[in-house]
Amino acid sequence: xxxxASGGGxxxxxxxxxxxxxxxxxxxxxxxxxxxRQAPGKExxxxxxxxxxxxxxxxxxxxxxxxxxxxxxxxxxxxxxxNSLKPEDTAVYYCAASRGSIAPMVRNDxxxxxQGTLVxxxx
Numbered sequence: 001x002x003x004x005a006s007g008g009g010x011x012x013x014x015x016x017x018x019x020x021x022x023x024x025x026x027x028x029x030x031x032x033x034x035x036x037r038q039a040p041g042k043e044x045x046x047x048x049x050x051x052x053x054x055x056x057x058x059x060x061x062x063x064x065x066x067x068x069x070x071x072x073x074x075x076x077x078x079x080x081x082x083n084s085l086k087p088e089d090t091a092v093y094y095c096a097a098s099r100g101s102i103a104p105m106v107r108n109d110x111x112x113x114x115q116g117t118l119v120x121x122x123x
Contacts, residue, residue: 003114049103
């Protein structure tokens, strides 16, 4: 599975962005998918995850209530709606697919990674 994240950009604090993750080569509809982010000088961290059917989601405490993960398996896509963005949300965002149907919060449980998309939130 090859993944590609898109939708990043520059936005003012309080604004919104919607990130998309698409898969090529084969479907990832049977895989859990997670969004991670990496800010300069920091470790890559879990942001949100969704299981294969979309019935179970999880979020990092720092984004709960502001970000929403969803998926459209018919289109082979996963989305991350980001609202009320803060400067501390600035990072490169990556989507990743796990080997199984759930979306763990641990980075090493993900096998397929896409290239990231940069999100910059200005104050």
